[in-house]
Amino acid sequence: MSARVSPSNDATVLVFGPYNGDGVTELERRFTVRKLRERDLAELPEGERASIRAVAVAGHIPNAAIDALPNLEVIGHFGVGYDGVDAAHAASRGVAVTNTPDVLTDEVADTTLGLLLMTVRELGQAEAYARAGRWQAEGPYPLTRFSLRGKTVGIMGLGRIGLAIAKRLEAFGLAIAYHNRSRRSDVSYAYHDTLEGLAKAVDILVVAAPGGASTDKAVNAGILRALGPDGIFINIGRGSTVDEPALIDALRDGTIARAGLDVFADEPRIPADLLALPNVVVLPHVASASRDTRRAMGNLVADNLSAWFAGEPLPTPVPESEAAGLSRAKVS
Numbered sequence: 658m659s660a661r662v663s664p665s666n667d668a669t670v671l672v673f674g675p676y677n678g679d680g681v682t683e684l685e686r687r688f689t690v691r692k693l694r695e696r697d698l699a700e701l702p703e704g705e706r707a708s709i710r711a712v713a714v715a716g717h718i719p720n721a722a723i724d725a726l727p728n729l730e731v732i733g734h735f736g737v738g739y740d741g742v743d744a745a746h747a748a749s750r751g752v753a754v755t756n757t758p759d760v761l762t763d764e765v766a767d768t769t770l771g772l773l774l775m776t777v778r779e780l781g782q783a784e785a786y787a788r789a790g791r792w793q794a795e796g797p798y799p800l801t802r803f804s805l806r807g808k809t810v811g812i813m814g815l816g817r818i819g820l821a822i823a824k825r826l827e828a829f830g831l832a833i834a835y836h837n838r839s840r841r842s843d844v845s846y847a848y849h850d851t852l853e854g855l856a857k858a859v860d861i862l863v864v865a866a867p868g869g870a871s872t873d874k875a876v877n878a879g880i881l882r883a884l885g886p887d888g889i890f891i892n893i894g895r896g897s898t899v900d901e902p903a904l905i906d907a908l909r910d911g912t913i914a915r916a917g918l919d920v921f922a923d924e925p926r927i928p929a930d931l932l933a934l935p936n937v938v939v940l941p942h943v944a945s946a947s948r949d950t951r952r953a954m955g956n957l958v959a960d961n962l963s964a965w966f967a968g969e970p971l972p973t974p975v976p977e978s979e980a981a982g983l984s985r986a987k988v989s
């Protein structure tokens with residue numbers, strides 16, 4: 658398994674900043690790879706830029722970097738959410754973009770349920786209590802204010818990941834409602850055509866929607882008010898989908914009861930005001946972060962780049978690239 662896959666893959670791939678280790682290994686197995694330590698093209702001497710035909714990136718690549726690579730053909734984004742890549746801009750320059758759907762769906766859904774349970778049943782605090790010897794010294798951990806029993810969960814974004822979360826919630830015996838741009842014909846969960854309507858109707862609001870302009874700060878002070886003083890907010894999608902200062906205010910003044918967050922507006926920074934609150938559970942964006950799942954994501958990035966250089970259809974082009982006719986390389 659150490660030889661290059663095919664001589665037709667004789668292309669230089671630029672790894673644009675921090676990237677999964679197994680993913681780099683897989684790219685190196687198939688391609689000539691040039692790595693940048695930071696997301697900064699200044700690290701790549703001008704004279705080397707023309708050799709780059711593909712980029713692999715986990716997170717953000719600025720349009721200026723796309724524009725500065727004259728022979729760039731394809732960007733493989735490590736992650737399903739590709740809000741860090743301006744795919745429309747890339748398409749306007751004839752550059753295809755791919756992402757990594759499906760291979761992480763179940764992992765992210767599993768983590769969502771874990772975060773939900775941590776937030777509702779205080780599992781992190783209870784564990785800290787046991788570790789500190791307080792069970793023996795002070796008696797049982799206090800009964801939790803909240804339970805999942807009898808609750809209705811609203812999902813914002815019933816795509817692949819939202820559906821996988823819903824399936825798990827069904828198995829937990831919970832009622833499910835959702836808000837999407839449009840109603841799905843393949844589920845019988847209650848549909849709300851506004852996010853506010855969904856927030857009003859449920860006990861727990863879970864964001865599983867993509868980031869980007871269409872969802873920017875969609876969860877604002879009004880939505881949090883609609884969720885109400887016993888409401889619980891879970892975000893596994895993107896930090897940009899929430900007005901973070903409004904969320905901090907809502908948690909502080911009891912507008913909502915609790916939040917469980919895997920994503921933040923300015924990762925890896927978590928606002929000190931948020932960390933100071935006792936009614937929030939924070940995770941460091943780990944929803945898909947198991948070695949197996951991240952390896953599968955890295956392999957899918959590499960598979961996309963291999964397909965591109967073999968002139969085959971891309972396994973997972975993003976919709977903007979498909980719409981621009983960039984779902985396979987044009988062989989001249």
Ligand code: DGY
Nearest residue numbers: 735736737738944945
């Ligand atoms: C994704 O793939 O978008 C996830 O946020 C990465 O964990």
